[in-house]
Amino acid sequence: MNIPGYRSPAPRRPAEPAPAGSAERAWCEAEVCRLRILSSRLVTGSCAGEYRSVFRGRGIEFEEVREYQPGDDIRSIDWNVTARAGRPYVKQFVEEREMTVMLLLDRSASLECPGPGGPKSAVAAEVCALLAFAAARSNDRVGMLTCTEQVEAFIPPGKGVRQAERIVASLLSRQPAGRGTDLSGALDYLNRVSRRGATLCMVSDFQSFDFRGQLAAVARRHDVVAVLVSDRHDRELPDAGLLQVVDPESGRRSLLDAGSPKVRERYRLEAAGRRDRLLRGFAAAGVSFLEVGTGAPPIHALARFFQSRTRQGGR
Numbered sequence: 001m002n003i004p005g006y007r008s009p010a011p012r013r014p015a016e017p018a019p020a021g022s023a024e025r026a027w028c029e030a031e032v033c034r035l036r037i038l039s040s041r042l043v044t045g046s047c048a049g050e051y052r053s054v055f056r057g058r059g060i061e062f063e064e065v066r067e068y069q070p071g072d073d074i075r076s077i078d079w080n081v082t083a084r085a086g087r088p089y090v091k092q093f094v095e096e097r098e099m100t101v102m103l104l105l106d107r108s109a110s111l112e113c114p115g116p117g118g119p120k121s122a123v124a125a126e127v128c129a130l131l132a133f134a135a136a137r138s139n140d141r142v143g144m145l146t147c148t149e150q151v152e153a154f155i156p157p158g159k160g161v162r163q164a165e166r167i168v169a170s171l172l173s174r175q176p177a178g179r180g181t182d183l184s185g186a187l188d189y190l191n192r193v194s195r196r197g198a199t200l201c202m203v204s205d206f207q208s209f210d211f212r213g214q215l216a217a218v219a220r221r222h223d224v225v226a227v228l229v230s231d232r233h234d235r236e237l238p239d240a241g242l243l244q245v246v247d248p249e250s251g252r253r254s255l256l257d258a259g260s261p262k263v264r265e266r267y268r269l270e271a272a273g274r275r276d277r278l279l280r281g282f283a284a285a286g287v288s289f290l291e292v293g294t295g296a297p298p299i300h301a302l303a304r305f306f307q308s309r310t311r312q313g314g315r
Contacts, residue, residue, distance in 0.1 A: 032129070032168055035126060035129045035130055035133060035168075036133045036164075038130060038297075038299050039129075039130045039131075039132075039133035039134040039137060040133075040134075040137055041299065041303070042130065042131075042134040042299075042302060042303065042306065043134050043137045043138040064091075064092050065078050065081050065089045065090065065091055065092065066089065066090060066092055067087065067088070067089055067090075068082075068087070068088035068089060068090050072090050073090075076090040076091050076092075077089070077090050077091075078090060078091045099135075099138075099140040099141065099198075099199065100140065100141040100142070100143070100157050100196060100197075100198035100199070101131060101132075101135045101140055101141070101142045101143075101157075101198065101199050101201065102142075102143050102144070102145070102157065102190065102194060102198045102199070102200045102201070102222070103128045103131060103132065103142070103143070103144040103145070103167070103201050103203065104144075104145050104146075104147070104183075104186055104187070104190060104200060104201065104202045104203065104204075105124060105125070105128050105144060105145070105146045105147070105171075105203050105204075106124065106146075106147060106148075106181060106183065106202075106203060106204030106205065106206075107121070107124075107146050107147065107148055107152055107176040108147075108148045108149070108176075108178070108179060108180055108181040108204075108207075108248075108249055109148075109179040109180075109248040109249045110181065110205055110207050110248045110249055111124055111204075111205055111229065112248060113231075113233075113248050115231035115232065115233050115294055116231070116232055116233070116294070116295065117231060117232075117293065117294025117295040117296075118294055119294075120205055120229045120230070120231055120294055122294075123229050123292055123293075123294050123298055124203045124204070124205075124227075124229045125171045126298050127201075127203050127227055127229070127292060127298045127302070128144065128167065128171065128201075128203055129164075129167070129168050129171065130298060130299060130302060131201060131302075132144070132163075132164040132167040132168060133161075133164045133168075135164070136159070136160055136161045136163060136164035137161075139159060140159070141157040141158060141159050141163075142157060142158070142159075142163060142164065142167065143155050143156050143157035143158065143167075144167045144170065145186060145189065145190055146170070146171075146176065147181075147182065147183065147185070147186035147189075148176045148177070148178030148179060148180055148181065148182070149178045149179070149180030149181060149182040149185075150177070150178050150182065150185070151185065151186060151189050152176045152177060152178065153170055154189070154193065155167055155170060156193075157198070179248070179249050180249045180250075181204075181207065181208060181249065183202070183204065183206075183211040183214075183215075184210060184211035184213075184214045187211060187214040187215060187217075187218050188214055190218065191214075191217060191218050191221065194221075194222070197221055197222055197223070198222050198223070199222065199223045199224075199225065200218065200222040200223070200224045200225070201225045201227055202224065202225070202226050202227060203227040203229060204226075204227070204228070204229065205228065205229050205230065205231075205234070206226070206228055206278055209274075209277060209278050209281055212281045212284075212285065215281070215282075215285050215287065216284070216285045219285045219286050219287055223288075224285070224286075224287040224288065225287070225288045225289075225290060226282050226287050226288065226289050226290070227290045227291075227292060228278075228289065228290070228291045228292070229292050229293075229294070230291055230292070230293050230294070231293070231294045232293075232294075232295070234271060235268065235271050235272070235275075236264065236267065236268050236271070237256075237258045237263070237264045237267045237268075238258060239258060239259060239264065240258045240259065241257070241258060241259040242255055242256070242257055242258070242259065243255070243256045243257075243258045244256075290302070290305045
């Protein structure tokens with residue numbers, strides 16, 4: 001039995017083949033159509049304002065200069081134009097309306113572990129598909145980067161349904177080459193190729209948090225939302241006697257006495273400690289947090305998150 005979240009201290013060795021039942025093989029044309037329809041709920045009707053409040057423009061852009069009027073902020077005076085005209089002029093700005101949504105999807109082997117609600121990889125892929133279709137429907141730019149211990153694929157931001165379909169197709173096309181996790185490297189790569197600010201959605205199970213320095217650097221430029229894909233076994237062990245557990249990224253196997261209350265309690269406390277450190281790290285970096293479980297459709301968690309961000313006034 002595989003227990004997601006288990007990490008053995010032993011050195012890594014070559015990985016075994018990926019387990020069956022991954023998101024890539026589970027989707028079909030009808031499922032993609034269903035996701036496209038569901039995504040419309042995020043950008044139409046009662047959710048429209050909530051979508052715009054979360055995936056909003058990343059600032060303002062210059063529009064024109066006009067003559068100064070009493071009450072204008074003197075910090076907006078354009079001194080060059082003022083000197084030429086002999087009277088004060090101020091710069092006018094408008095909110096940047098075009099938004100860019102970047103998806104960073106963790107495709108490491110830990111998300112492939114089968115659990116009570118199915119593999120986390122299927123939920124992670126569905127979250128990305130929903131957001132891609134929602135961005136396309138709202139005429140926003142959307143791109144995606146997928147990673148394991150290496151950058152697997154990068155799709156530059158673009159507009160339209162074809163762009164969303166390209167992103168979904170990349171989720172269905174092939175198994176990733178790697179099995180490990182290096183979110184730090186993925187964030188570094190994204191920071192290099194993304195010159196403009198964007199809303200960055202990181203979709204992962206965040207089984208390690210060794211990327212906090214890179215996350216803080218990225219969060220200074222982008223509005224970051226961390227989407228934690230979780231499973232019940234990430235938090236607690238089943239009372240099932242002796243279990244053969246597998247580190248899904250290294251393939252290392254060990255025996256674990258899940259029938260022991262002490263072992264289960266230690267596992268629960270360690271899992272709670274990891275989660276607490278993760279959430280404190282996100283808060284310190286100014287990163288918003290959303291948890292999506294494998295036991296319910298992701299659309300519900302996304303809609304609740306949008307509503308929460310609207311009540312809080314965004315970031």
